[in-house]
Amino acid sequence: MGAQWKAKGKELAANAKGRAFGKLAKDIMLAARNGADPASNARLRLVVEQARKISMPKDTLDRAIKKGAGLTGEAVNFEHVIYEGFAPHQVPLMVECLTDNVNRTAPEMRVLFRKGQLGTSGSVAWDFDHVGMIEAEAAVAGADPEVAAIEAGAQDFEPADEGGVAVFLTDPTDLDLVSRALPAHGFTVLSAKLGYKPKNPVNPANLSPEHLEEVEAFLAAIDANDDVQNVYVGLAG
Numbered sequence: 001m002g003a004q005w006k007a008k009g010k011e012l013a014a015n016a017k018g019r020a021f022g023k024l025a026k027d028i029m030l031a032a033r034n035g036a037d038p039a040s041n042a043r044l045r046l047v048v049e050q051a052r053k054i055s056m057p058k059d060t061l062d063r064a065i066k067k068g069a070g071l072t073g074e075a076v077n078f079e080h081v082i083y084e085g086f087a088p089h090q091v092p093l094m095v096e097c098l099t100d101n102v103n104r105t106a107p108e109m110r111v112l113f114r115k116g117q118l119g120t121s122g123s124v125a126w127d128f129d130h131v132g133m134i135e136a137e138a139a140v141a142g143a144d145p146e147v148a149a150i151e152a153g154a155q156d157f158e159p160a161d162e163g164g165v166a167v168f169l170t171d172p173t174d175l176d177l178v179s180r181a182l183p184a185h186g187f188t189v190l191s192a193k194l195g196y197k198p199k200n201p202v203n204p205a206n207l208s209p210e211h212l213e214e215v216e217a218f219l220a221a222i223d224a225n226d227d228v229q230n231v232y233v234g235l236a237g
Helices: 013-034 042-053 058-068 102-115 145-152 172-185 209-223
Strands: 002-004 079-087 091-099 128-138 156-158 165-170 187-198 228-235
Touching: 013 042, 013 058, 013 091, 013 228, 042 058, 042 172, 042 187, 079 102, 079 209, 091 102, 091 187, 091 209, 102 209, 128 172, 145 156, 145 165, 145 172, 165 172, 165 187, 172 187, 187 228, 209 228
Parallel strands: none
Antiparallel strands: 002 228, 079 091, 091 228, 128 165, 128 187, 156 165
């Protein structure tokens, strides 16, 4: 499952895409607080590129930018909150939320964590590294992710998965720099964000099929919450 858990394809594609648009729109609005021009706002440039990769409608993209930049007269009051804890069978996770009402989100998280264990601030974070995460695919035949990582200034990389997507890990301050450098080394950037990579991930082979199903069900319920942006799980593979 790697650093960032992704829900399995059990939902209809249209619903999944709609949720992806909604989550990304929040990222766009937050990034646009520092300016509506992607050319001079590195964070906005990265999320706009990600929005284009998943074919977000231009009207939706433009509306999110204008709203976040305060050009529509609407207030954007999202707060970034991290919840730490464990899924069933002591699988650690970090849940990243963007919420306009913490008093709503906090009790919802407590309910969702009943089948696991909700921790206090810092109780799980020590077991994760805060890093830049860049998903990219080879744009030219024979492009080597190890060479690209070295040349572009990434700290590390994860080899391409079955879909051909490699993950480049950076220092948080180097995320934009490495994202800009990768295309020159044969890779097309699909997404770039700050996230959490587990230091000591649990091996799924050490969990029974029944226990693994319980973990999957728990993570799916967390991910389905409207305020949840990303779920980072200490589960290998």
